[in-house]
Amino acid sequence: MNYEQAIHYIHDTYKFGSKYGLENIRLLLEGIDNPQDELRFIHIAGTNGKGSTASFIAYALMEAGYKVGTYFSPYLERFNERIQINCMPIGDEDLARHTGIVKKSVDAMLEKGCDHPTEFEIVTSVGFDYFHAQQVDIVVLEVGLGGRLDSTNVIKSPLASVIVPLALDHVQYLGDTIDKIAYEKAGIIKEGCPVVTTVQEEDALEVIIAKADAVGAPYHYSDYRTVKNTQLSRSATTFTYKDVDFKIRLLGEHQIQNACTAFDTLSILNEGKQIQIDVKNILDGFDKTRWMGRVEQVSDNPVVIIDAAHNLHGVQSLVKAIETYQPEGSRIAIFGMMADKAVSDVVGEIIGKFEKIYLVEPDNPRAMKTSELKSEIEKAGFGGEIVELDRVSDAVEVIKSYKNKEVNIYCFGSLYYIGEVRKVLTSEAF
Structure with missing residues (x-):
């Protein structure tokens, strides 16, 4: 074998x-x-x-x-x-x-x-x-x-x-x-x-x-x-x-x-x-001690932070970290979740924290459809722009589009996609 x-x-x-x-x-x-x-x-x-x-x-x-x-x-x-x-x-x-x-x-x-x-x-x-x-x-x-x-x-x-x-x-x-x-x-x-x-x-x-x-x-x-x-x-x-x-x-x-x-x-x-x-x-x-994917900055231009937060407790910790390390300035989220999580609770925590949210569907049978996740976010009262991405790879293209811009991008919601994003962003090609 x-x-x-x-x-x-x-x-x-x-x-x-x-x-x-x-x-x-x-x-x-x-x-x-x-x-x-x-x-x-x-x-x-x-x-x-x-x-x-x-x-x-x-x-x-x-x-x-x-x-x-x-x-x-x-x-x-x-x-x-x-x-x-x-x-x-x-x-x-x-x-x-x-x-x-x-x-x-x-x-x-x-x-x-x-x-x-x-x-x-x-x-x-x-x-x-x-x-x-x-x-x-x-x-x-x-x-x-x-x-x-x-x-x-x-x-x-x-x-x-x-x-x-x-x-x-x-x-x-x-x-x-x-x-x-x-x-x-x-x-x-x-x-x-x-x-x-x-x-x-x-x-x-x-x-x-x-x-x-x-x-x-x-x-x-x-x-x-x-x-x-x-x-x-x-x-x-x-x-x-x-x-x-x-x-x-x-x-x-x-x-x-x-x-x-x-x-x-x-x-x-x-x-x-x-x-x-x-x-x-x-x-x-x-x-x-190092531990990948835990409030980890993987790019300087633009600033990209990935985190394994995928449930309410984890997202609460991430939000607290965001408010500690970036109390002001432009924030964008790249977000995807498993459908079997307490999605509405998690969504409630991120309302008001980001000016724009990009949605991805992790490559997993349990993943929530971006259309369903968008509906949850809108239901929670998010007033900013929500963009559905067709593929996880599109998230990398989104990140590239923000080069040389004053913005922090946060990728979180599921380990099943942040690893793919991390691999590209930490490669020499990026």
Whole structure:
């Protein structure tokens, strides 16, 4: 199996949908000798901030000398980004090799009459097999959807279970109230394994604490609201937390919360002797942390900022960042969403923030039609111009048309299109 065949094989399993549960992933992993059982994990669940928190943790662990695997979903520009070691995506040959190994297990399952594993189950298994073969020290593991029945939750005893901010999202799978969503996310909490949670709504916090108490998991609360001396600029954010002075490059006040959660997780594990890391390792790691597509400026002329915000909580954070870094001046949005999101809530947040909105339809079966999105924006009372684009590639042409003009362009709403835009804007051709 070569790389192209591996990618085709993985994506072809998309047709098997998303089956919620752990039975299939367990059978699949048994067929490759359960590599996950010999790995150490930091498991991260939540609605927004998983990737950023995971990146802070990974970069800090690398500074302390660890070989660190990271598992993300989805990817931004290239599939290989989902599986990384020391922040370098898996190579094409390795991806092909480990996909071939996993495919043999899939074939054996099918011969026994088992259900075909989903795309996410296959990719998770590929990641575990790769990390095991490469003998990583620690895997920072991001949950795909929910937690309790997510494929990543097949792991047994993580070093820590981390729960970042919770909000209403994927309600058709996780429930339509914050406590129902918290119940699913808290499903990653394991007996005797420390759990770290950031500030949450009271209903969510009660569920998390109850689960931790029920399984005897030491509970830790990371309260970023105690930070002092916060300074935000377009180049960095500085702040003081627990008498430690931090500088981070990820923009947006919400990244302070993610950094505090990561710091507390690492500190707890160091105190418990599960890892060896000092404050300098953490500070240096946080300063070096990069995470594509998170309030990321990808062009200077014109100024273009892309962000992965795709739900209400994420868009609220983005809007706050926009008002912080560009309180005045001309703003234009390039915007597209999945139809299964709380579109009307998100649209309500962006009214009055942009003078013109270009609409795109991401290349995904779940994408909302631009005509439907336009109707939602008009219904919300937007008084500016709305332009529907035929293709995502047209967004790049729109951006080019604003060269040498005093305007900031914000691309957001779905990872399924901002990666395509980013790839072009960061290429030498642009």
